[in-house]
Amino acid sequence: MSQNLVPAAELARISPVRFPNESAEYRAARTALLAEEIELRRHIERVAAMRRALPPGGVVAGDYxxxxxxxxxxxxxxxxxxxxxxxxxxxxxxxxxxxxxxxxxxxxxxxxxxxxxxxxxxxxxxxxxxxxxxxxxxxxxxxxxxxxxxxxxxxxxxxxxxxxxxxxxxxxxxxxxxxxxxxxxxxxGEMTGSSADPGQDPRGAPELGPLWHMLDLTPEGRAPDWYPELDYPR
Known part of the structure; x- marks a missing residue:
């Protein structure tokens, strides 16, 4: 990725998006969050580039x-x-x-x-x-x-x-x-329970399942004691 990037804070500041009836307090907090979201996107790209640049891994020799x-x-x-x-x-x-x-x-x-x-x-x-x-x-x-x-x-x-x-x-x-x-x-994937952060369930990054990404968009976030089930009552 090119290093000549516009600072994330500047991109967030010039964003034209505004929602009906939002307050100045909301907009200030949302702009700060947008800057972090842009940085997160860039970090994901950096991690993906590092992954692609891994040297050759071990030869597969097992009787699978x-x-x-x-x-x-x-x-x-x-x-x-x-x-x-x-x-x-x-x-x-x-x-x-x-x-x-x-x-x-x-x-x-x-x-x-x-x-x-x-x-x-x-x-x-x-x-x-x-x-x-x-x-x-x-x-x-x-x-x-x-x-x-x-x-x-x-x-x-x-x-x-x-x-x-x-x-x-x-x-x-x-x-x-x-x-x-x-x-x-x-x-x-090499993230195990030993690499989990305090107060969080062990998980990898990036996560494959969209469930957790969707819950991260909510005010409640992820409930630490909730997991999906195989079936739900209809």
Whole structure:
């Protein structure tokens, strides 16, 4: 990004947006907030640029085998005709009666964008339950586009932080590249509970799910004791 940027405070000051019946106090506070929002946008761009500039990650060498909706596949198969692959590890292991509501909320939003995402990169959702359970759940949720796969031998989940040492599920997102026939790990989320700030739930950045971004726009913000559920009374 060019460093010859107009200061965020100046861009905020000259913004033409005004809302009906707003007070001078509101406008002053909103202009200060707008400057911070512009800075946040620029910071997101800086972080994305740093991510793109990462040196090559580790070569993928594991015996990763998956069962898809159309049969067995390898990690290489998940790329299809793309050079980049994102895999989300879904907390829906064989001992769970139902999948994680938080993961399900995130994937529900991703379902709506899956066709668009897959124009630019390959996408896969991996869980440790048998594929029959995954496809039944996909049908129940009405998902059409998310490609779901069962981790046949759990090796992928263990190597790329989709399962804890005690066997419990962990949500994770990993991105891989395939260049000149070599598959490498490019990026993976590394924010854990140990990196959480006081008073906040552990979460990554940027967050994938739009739910939290929408709640951040409200006066109430995020309720620290509220999480989405799989179903709501009608």
């Amino acid at each position: 085998r998956f069962e898809g909706e159309n049969g067995p596949v390898s990690l290489s198969d998940l790329f299809g005709d793309k050079d980049t692959l994102a895999i989300y590890s879904y907390m829906f292991g064989p001992t769970r009666a139902r999948p994680c509501p938080m993961c399900t909320n995130l994937l529900g939003a991703l379902e709506g964008n899956a066709n668009d995402v897959m124009q630019r990169m390959a996408l896969a959702v991996v869980a440790r339950s048998p594929i029959e359970r995954l496809t039944a759940w996909k049908t129940e949720r009405g998902w059409r586009y998310l490609p779901l796969y069962s981790d046949v031998n759990d090796q992928y989940s263990r190597d790329y932080f989709g399962v804890a040492p005690d066997g419990g599920d962990i949500p994770s997102l990993n991105v891989f590249t395939r260049r000149d026939g070599t598959i490498r790990h490019f990026w993976g």
